[in-house]
Structures are given as structure tokens and as C-alpha cells.
Amino acid sequence: xxxxxxxxxxxxxxxxxxxxxxxxxxxxxxxxxxxxxxxxxxxxxxxxxxxxxxxxxxxxxxxxxxxxxxxxxxxxxxxxxxxxxxxxxxxxxxxxxxxxxxxxxxxxxxxxxxxxxxxxxxxxxxxxxxxxxxxxxxxxxxxxxxxxxxxxxxxxxxxxxxxxxxxxxxxxxxxxxxxxxxxxxxxxxxxxxxxxxxxxxxxxxxxxxxxxxxxxxxxxxxxxxxxxxxxxxxxxxxxxxxxxxxxxxxxxxxxxxxxxxxxxxxxxxxxxxxxxxxxxxxxxxxxxxxxxxxxxxxxxxxxxxxxxxxxxxxxxxxxxxxxxxxxxxxxxxxxxxxxxxxxxxxxx
Amino acid sequence: xxxxxxxxxxxxxxxxxxxxxxxxxxxxxxxxxxxxxxxxxxxxxxxxxxxxxxxxxxxxxxxxxxxxxxxxxxxxxxxxxxxxxxxxxxxxxxxxxxxxxxxxxxxxxxxxxxxxxxxxxxxxxxxxxxxxxxxxxxxxxxxxxxxxxxxxxxxxxxxxxxxxxxxxxxxxxxxxxxxxxxxxxxxxxxxxxxxxxxxxxxxxxxxxxxxxxxxxxxxxxxxxxxxxxxxxxxxxxxxxxxxxxxxxxxxxxxxxxxxxxxxxxxxxxxxxxxxxxxxxxxxxxxxxxxxxxxxxxxxxxxxxxxxxxxxxxxxxxxxxxxxxxxxxxxxxxxxxxxxxxxxxxxxxxxxxxxxxxxxxxxxxxxxxxxxxxxxxxxx
Numbered sequence: 001x002x003x004x005x006x007x008x009x010x011x012x013x014x015x016x017x018x019x020x021x022x023x024x025x026x027x028x029x030x031x032x033x034x035x036x037x038x039x040x041x042x043x044x045x046x047x048x049x050x051x052x053x054x055x056x057x058x059x060x061x062x063x064x065x066x067x068x069x070x071x072x073x074x075x076x077x078x079x080x081x082x083x084x085x086x087x088x089x090x091x092x093x094x095x096x097x098x099x100x101x102x103x104x105x106x107x108x109x110x111x112x113x114x115x116x117x118x119x120x121x122x123x124x125x126x127x128x129x130x131x132x133x134x135x136x137x138x139x140x141x142x143x144x145x146x147x148x149x150x151x152x153x154x155x156x157x158x159x160x161x162x163x164x165x166x167x168x169x170x171x172x173x174x175x176x177x178x179x180x181x182x183x184x185x186x187x188x189x190x191x192x193x194x195x196x197x198x199x200x201x202x203x204x205x206x207x208x209x210x211x212x213x214x215x216x217x218x219x220x221x222x223x224x225x226x227x228x229x230x231x232x233x234x235x236x237x238x239x240x241x242x243x244x245x246x247x248x249x250x251x252x253x254x255x256x257x258x259x260x261x262x263x264x265x266x267x268x269x270x271x272x273x274x275x276x277x278x279x280x281x282x283x284x285x286x287x288x289x290x291x292x293x294x295x296x297x298x299x300x301x302x303x304x305x306x307x308x309x310x311x312x313x314x315x316x317x318x319x320x321x322x323x324x325x326x327x328x329x330x331x332x333x334x335x336x337x338x339x340x341x342x343x344x345x346x347x348x
Numbered sequence: 349x350x351x352x353x354x355x356x357x358x359x360x361x362x363x364x365x366x367x368x369x370x371x372x373x374x375x376x377x378x379x380x381x382x383x384x385x386x387x388x389x390x391x392x393x394x395x396x397x398x399x400x401x402x403x404x405x406x407x408x409x410x411x412x413x414x415x416x417x418x419x420x421x422x423x424x425x426x427x428x429x430x431x432x433x434x435x436x437x438x439x440x441x442x443x444x445x446x447x448x449x450x451x452x453x454x455x456x457x458x459x460x461x462x463x464x465x466x467x468x469x470x471x472x473x474x475x476x477x478x479x480x481x482x483x484x485x486x487x488x489x490x491x492x493x494x495x496x497x498x499x500x501x502x503x504x505x506x507x508x509x510x511x512x513x514x515x516x517x518x519x520x521x522x523x524x525x526x527x528x529x530x531x532x533x534x535x536x537x538x539x540x541x542x543x544x545x546x547x548x549x550x551x552x553x554x555x556x557x558x559x560x561x562x563x564x565x566x567x568x569x570x571x572x573x574x575x576x577x578x579x580x581x582x583x584x585x586x587x588x589x590x591x592x593x594x595x596x597x598x599x600x601x602x603x604x605x606x607x608x609x610x611x612x613x614x615x616x617x618x619x620x621x622x623x624x625x626x627x628x629x630x631x632x633x634x635x636x637x638x639x640x641x642x643x644x645x646x647x648x649x650x651x652x653x654x655x656x657x658x659x660x661x662x663x664x665x666x667x668x669x670x671x672x673x674x675x676x677x678x679x680x681x682x683x684x685x686x687x688x689x690x691x692x693x694x695x696x697x698x699x700x701x702x703x704x705x706x707x708x709x710x711x712x713x714x715x716x717x718x719x720x721x722x723x724x725x726x727x
Contacts, residue, residue: 050539081428082417085456086449092514111448114510114589115546118449128407131432131447147544150641154539172541172550173641173695175501175703209555229553230723249683265508 023185024138029136034108034118037097038158038165040184045099045106047120048155048167053147053169055158055182059138062122065196069125070344071098071105071331077339079129080121081137084111094114096118096321096333096342104340105306105323105331121197123342142186144169146178153178160184161239162217170210177210178227181242215265215276219294226276226293228262232283234276234307236293252328253296254307257283264322266330268347277313277322277330278348283318287348313348368634371441373458373471375450383509384475386415387460390440400437409435411461416446418472420456425457425470434498453477484509484588485595489580489692490640493666498572499607501598501696501703505582505640511594512587516540516549519586525577526588528714530693533557533571546676548641559685572604588639612699612723624680629662630724635660637667639692650673650721652681683723 034050039045043063047056073079081088095108105123112114113126120132122222144167146153153169160166163181181224214227223239235250242248253330256262260282267276274290288310299306325344334341378385391399404412414430417635432447450456452475454701460469488506522530534551535594541550557571570580584597618633630649649657649672659674674687696703699720 051419051544059355064405066537079429084431085415085417085431085450086448087419110513112589113512113514113587113591115513115542117448129429133432133434148645150543150545150548151645152542152544154537154541156539170539170541171647172543173639173691174690175552176690238611259532264539270567297443 001060012140023256023338024057024140026136026138026276028135029055029058029139030142031120031138033110033116033120033168034120035094035155036158037095037108037120037327039097039099039147040160040161040165041101043099043101043331045097045120046158046184047108048158049118049168050152050154050164051115053144054141054151055165055180055186056184056185057140057165058134059118059124060099060106060132061137062100062104066102066104068103068126068326069247070325071103071127072344073121073123073127073129073342076107076123076342080107080119080131081111083121083131085324086111089113090116092265093149093321093333093340096323096331098298098323098325098331100324100326103326106282140186144180147148148220156211157213159216161213161223164220165237166214166216166242168211168227169213173186175210176208177229179211179214179237179242181244204221212262213265213278215267217267217274217290217293218277219290222294224293226265227257228265228278230261232256232260232262232280234288234300242335242338252299254288254295254310255305256280256286256288256307256310257305263320266324266331267321268324268327270328272346274310279319279322279332283312285313285319285322285348287311287313288301316345316348342345370469371460372720373460373461373469373473375473375475383446385443385445385630386440386450386456386473387443388413388458388460389438391441391462396437396441399442399586401407406433406435409442409473413442413444413458413460414444415456415458418457421603422470426468430459431456433549450475457699480590480592482507483592483595486582486598489598490601490636491667492640493668493694494599494602495605495635496572496602497606497608497695498574498604499609499695499703500572500604501553501555501692502639502693503580505549505551507547507549507697510546510589512589513540513542513590516586519583520551521581521583521603522571523579523581524709530571530578543641550641560644574604574606577601587641604698608636608695609632609692609697609702610636611702611705612687612693614685614687614699614720617685619685619724621683621726622678627674627677628686629654629673630683632670632672634668634670637694639694640667642691643667644689646691649688650684650686652683657683678725678726681723682723684723689717689720 002086005247012288031049033049035050036048043060045058045060077091078088090113092110093107107121107122109119111119122130139292148177151173153171155167155169158167165184167180167227169178209229212229214225217224225237226234234253234254235252237250260280263279265278276288278286289308292308318335319332320335323331329344330347332343334343358553362698375384376387410430416430434445436443438475455472455474458471458473485508487508490504517536522533536556553571580600582598584594586594616635620631622628622630637717641661651657657674659672662671
């Protein structure tokens with residue numbers, strides 16, 4: 001009898017859940033924070049939620065091209081704050097990503113002066129600021145293990161590549177660098193797979209600094225994660241080595257300079273050549289040619305600036321976030337005296 | 349909040365505003381505990397009929413009725429991006445459900461164009477602000493010792509309540525004994541490392557100046573130098589989430605000792621086993637202070653069968669004493685005190701693995717053990 005009742009309950013439960021495409025279920029993704037964003041295909045937005053120790057996949061329903069007009073909004077923080085019902089002092093823009101399917105920009109935002117509440121805000125090519133109403137939307141989520149009493153992980157970057165979501169995190173207790181590689185669509189039983197990343201540095205001493213930002217990049221036929229750290233070593237980690245529970249040693253191929261923190265990084269191709277474009281706290285925006293990434297000598301000795309010769313893009317100042325807008329342009333979040341501007345510029 | 353709060357203030361743009369039969373605007377809730385909405389009542393009947401026929405989108409509603417954050421000139425108000433939300437027609441007017449809850453105590457302006465050519469009505473609405481709790485104090489700073497290795501990796505700052513985030517590093521200074529402020533001693537992470545409960549901030553010393561042989565350390569020197577005394581100063585100007593300064597600032601003074609590159613070793617912990625039948629705690633003395641947060645989380649006791657013994661673990665004595673008080677009296681037999689190998693000391697050295705692993709002197713393969721333990725016998 002009990003089994004029958006359970007079976008009925010299960011059927012009822014299934015009956016109330018509306019299944020959407022690609023393993024997504026319609027409902028309300030209960031974000032606790034919006035720390036970092038990445039887009040998959042067809043307008044699927046991945047949100048790394050540090051406070052909730054969860055990665056969400058949300059179907060934005062925004063999958064049609066909206067033309068080629070650039071996104072340019074002055075004082076974007078003020079406009080976002082106004083739409084969220086607060087002042088610009090009470091919002092923090094944590095990430096900016098462009099939906100490649102539509103060309104609209106998406107912002108991960110904290111609202112409030114303390115821990116704050118999350119918001120995902122769409123900024124259209126016309127400059128309209130539209131917070132996403134996260135109700136009855138197709139979504140999926142997966143918990144990232146490791147959160148414990150007091151122990152939190154701040155997700156610093158997220159990327160989607162060939163059916164896998166990569167998330168880098170920084171713990172508030174252990175000093176370590178962890179990268180999670182999660183298959184997408186998320187499987188119910190699949191927990192994020194933690195990979196400890198080391199890189200050689202300063203003599204033969206290994207270090208396990210936390211990854212600040214990273215971008216997937218193909219060197220020849222091999223997919224790599226190009227990761228950047230505090231004091232800006234650039235480290236390549238072959239994606240094929242990223243397996244659950246293993247310790248992976250990345251190869252340092254460039255030292256981009258000290259007294260500096262990388263803020264954001266993108267990869268692009270211009271005139272048939274590959275580049276990384278990186279925004280930095282002290283060095284500003286730099287353009288790094290990728291041609292030597294495959295052949296660069298690993299850096300194992302203490303050094304100043306080393307590796308592929310990079311170019312400082314001096315006309316781009318105070319950039320705190322950047323993303324590829326399309327094949328020829330980048331979108332930037334720029335700090336100004338009055339707040340923050342969202343700007344579209346040609347890729348240098 | 350279930351009753352309709354009549355408009356609290358009417359801002360006049362012209363005397364025409366005070367003509368009879370203007371609609372009323374206020375904040376209300378559809379039911380107790382529900383989020384507040386902004387409602388217009390008493391719209392002219394023919395306007396209501398037109399609006400019903402029009403079936404407007406939120407974007408189309410804004411030129412007729414919108415709610416904006418108060419502040420600034422009238423021109424600024426009228427140009428401001430409206431609050432995101434949904435609009436629903438009612439029998440006598442329209443209600444606006446903000447997508448993000450109205451902040452209690454914050455003033456908002458409802459802008460209503462109820463006359464085709466006249467100026468809009470601007471009505472200030474606000475939710476009452478609850479009486480704020482007590483001001484926030486700094487309740488503790490760890491490591492608590494007043495002598496710390498010069499390669500100390502982090503501080504934890506504990507607060508009695510929520511404080512403002514987003515610009516925390518400006519409130520911190522490290523002053524050397526000669527009065528010189530240490531330049532950029534901490535790693536300024538835009539994410540800010542807050543605990544899950546939001547009452548503890550982790551501050552990391554700049555790792556480039558802690559690790560050996562890195563250029564920042566060679567150029568600028570280590571943050572801490574053995575033999576010198578430093579004061580970590582936390583400003584009372586740090587505000588809580590109500591915009592009030594902290595109860596007081598905190599100054600933590602400590603002397604830097606020789607650097608510590610030794611892994612954590614359970615083998616040198618001094619265990620004082622309790623007696624069988626008693627519920628007195630197991631007392632563990634540590635030869636050096638360990639990480640306060642991790643000590644309380646990644647150390648536990650198991651019985652001979654490997655079952656976890658329920659009890660409370662307390663960290664004290666400058667993070668050099670652990671006490672484990674069992675829920676039930678101890679039975680005779682062997683127990684194990686277990687630690688996760690991720691347990692760190694204040695310099696980031698782990699169980700069996702120093703903070704920095706030198707390939708020339710350390711074994712290539714790590715043991716890979718997830719835990720380490722010490723056996724103790726209750727007699």
C-alpha cells in the first residue's frame with residue numbers, strides 16, 4: 001500500500017513539473033548571489049552563485065540577433081540602481097557578458113550595501129536596462145561541493161566550452177586554487193569535479209595561488225585554459241588533463257608584471273592571428289599575441305616580465321570588465337569619476 | 349501594511365495639481381507579509397477604459413505611470429530609469445508590483461500622468477523603516493596571538509552584525525613600530541572573502557610578498573620583518589548596513605617572529621586523555637597556533653569502530669588549545685583524534701605539506717591522504 005502511495009506521489013510530483021528543452025525545468029532559480037556569468041549556446045546563461053555555492057543554467061529566451069548596434073551606456077551603475085530601486089552606491093556590478101546569440105549585454109549585480117541580493121540585468125543595444133524577472137523560466141542548477149559552516153568559495157570566473165562549464169573559485173579559508181569542470185546539461189548525480197591547480201613559479205617552488213581569471217583558448221588542436229593569477233603569471237592548463245579529483249600542474253608561459261592583479265580576459269582573432277586581451281588593476285589593458293603559446297619555454301625561474309611580448313593598449317583606461325562583443329568589437333565596463341560606463345570599442 | 353497608506357506628500361509642479369478629483373497614490377500590500385506594491389486609485393473612468401483596451405507592456409506603462417527612486421531635481425527625477433516591475437489594472441486604477449522589494453525608509457516618487465496635457469502628479473511614497481538593531485562591533489580578530497611568524501598568511505575579522513561591503517580595504521592599515529604605514533600589505537580582492545554567515549572577513553597578506561623569491565618581495569620587502577612590531581588598525585569609519593559607523597575601531601599589535609615553513613604535524617600535539625565514565629573534555633595542546641576557522645571545522649573524534657563521537661570542539665589559548673567535550677561520558681577504549689589534511693597553520697602550511705613545496709627537496713608524489721590522526725586511550 002505504502003509503495004502504491006509513493007508511486008502516486010511520484011507521478012503527481014512529475015506531473016507538476018513542466019519540462020523544458022535541454023534538461024531545463026521551468027521554475028524560479030533561487031539565486032543567492034550573482035558572482036560571474038558565461039553564455040552557452042542559444043541564449044543559455046550560466047550564473048556562478050558564490051553565496052549559494054551553485055551554478056545555474058538559465059534560458060534567457062534571448063536567442064535572436066538584434067542587429068549590430070554597439071552597446072554604449074554612460075553611468076550604467078546609476079541606471080541599474082534606479083531600475084533596482086536603490087542608489088548607485090548600493091549596487092555592485094560583478095560581471096559583464098555579451099549574449100553572442102543576441103548581442104545584448106548581461107550584468108551580474110549585487111543590490112544592497114551588505115551581502116546584498118542578486119540581480120541579472122540585461123542591457124539592450126538601445127541602452128534599455130531590463131532586470132531579468134527570474135520567475136517561470138527554464139533553468140537547471142548544480143551544487144558546487146565544499147561550502148561548510150563559515151567556509152565559502154568566491155567564484156572568480158566561469159566559462160562554457162564544448163559541453164562543459166568551468167568555474168574557478170577562491171576559498172575564504174584554505175589557500176588553494178580550485179577549478180570545477182561540470183558537464184552540461186547538468187546530471188542529477190553529477191557533482192562538480194574539483195581540480196587542484198598548481199603552477200611552477202619562482203625557482204622550483206610550486207604554488208597553489210587562486211586563479212583570478214581565465215579564458216578557454218585553443219593552441220593548435222588542443223583546448224587549454226589560459227589562467228591568470230595575482231602578480232600576473234599566465235598559465236596554460238590543457239583541458240584534457242582536467243579530470244575529477246586530480247591535481248594538475250599548469251605551465252607558466254608568461255610573467256606579465258608584478259604589483260598587478262588581472263581583472264578579466266578574453267581571446268580573439270584579428271587578421272588571422274590569435275590574441276588575449278586582459279584588463280588589469282595596475283597595467284591597464286594589455287594585448288598578448290598567442291602565436292607562441294604552444295612553443296613558449298615554461299618559466300620556472302624567478303623573473304621580471306617574461307614570455308610573449310605584449311602591447312599596452314593605452315587608450316583603454318580604467319577597464320574593470322571586458323567581454324567579446326562580436327568578432328571585431330569588445331564591450332568594456334569602465335570606471336569613471338562619475339561611476340561606470342558600458343562601452344563598445346573595436347578589438348585592438 | 350495591509351491597509352492603504354494615503355499619500356504621504358504631494359509635490360506640486362503647478363497649482364493645477366491641487367484641483368479636485370485627482371487620483372490617490374500610496375504603498376500597500378495585497379496581504380499581510382506580502383511585498384509592498386504602489387497603487388493608484390481613482391483614475392478617471394474614461395482613462396481606465398482606454399488603458400484596459402490598450403493592454404500596455406511595462407515599457408509602455410512608464411510614460412503614464414512609473415515609480416522612481418527619490419532624490420535630485422525634478423528634471424533628474426523625470427529622466428530617471430523607473431523601477432522594474434509589473435503593472436496590473438484594478439477596478440479604479442493600477443497597481444505596480446516592483447520586481448525588487450522597496451527598501452524600507454527609502455523614499456520613492458510615483459510619477460502619474462493622469463491628464464493628457466497637464467503636468468504629472470509626483471507623489472512621494474515610502475515604507476516605514478523598522479527600528480535598526482544595535483550598532484555593529486568588531487568581536488574578534490584572529491590569529492589572536494601577539495607574536496606571529498613573518499610569513500603569516502591571513503587575518504580573520506569577526507563582526508557582531510552585517511557591515512558594508514564593496515570597499516573594505518580602505519578601512520585597514522598596517523603600521524610598523526616606527527610609525528611607517530606598510531604599503532599595500534594585503535591582497536585586495538574585489539570579491540571580498542566573507543564567511544557564509546556574512547559576519548567574518550578573511551584578509552590575505554599579499555602572497556607575492558609572503559612567498560619566497562618573488563619579485564614583489566625582493567623589491568618591496570616582506571610585509572612583516574622578524575623582530576619588528578606592527579599594528580593592524582581597523583577604522584571605526586567602516587559603516588554597517590544602516591550607514592552607521594562601527595562601535596569602535598580596533599588596533600591589534602603583534603611582533604613578527606621567524607618565518608615558519610614547517611607542515612602541521614599531529615605527531616607533536618600533546619593529548620591529555622580523559623578518564624572513562626567522565627564527560628570531561630579531551631584537551632589537546634598544539635605547539636604552534638593553527639588556523640582559527642579551520643580548527644573549529646576540520647578536527648573531530650572517532651571511536652575504535654570509526655564512528656564519529658558527538659561533542660563540541662572549542663578553540664582557545666591563542667589557537668593553541670583544543671578541547672573536545674563529548675555529549676555522552678567517555679567509554680573505555682581507543683579513540684582517534686582526526687584532522688583533515690587541509691588543516692593549515694597561520695602561515696598556510698598544511699598537514700604534511702608546507703605552504704610552498706620545493707620540488708628539489710620534497711617528494712614528487714604527495715601522500716594523497718585526506719586525513720591524519722592521533723590515537724588516544726580512555727582508561
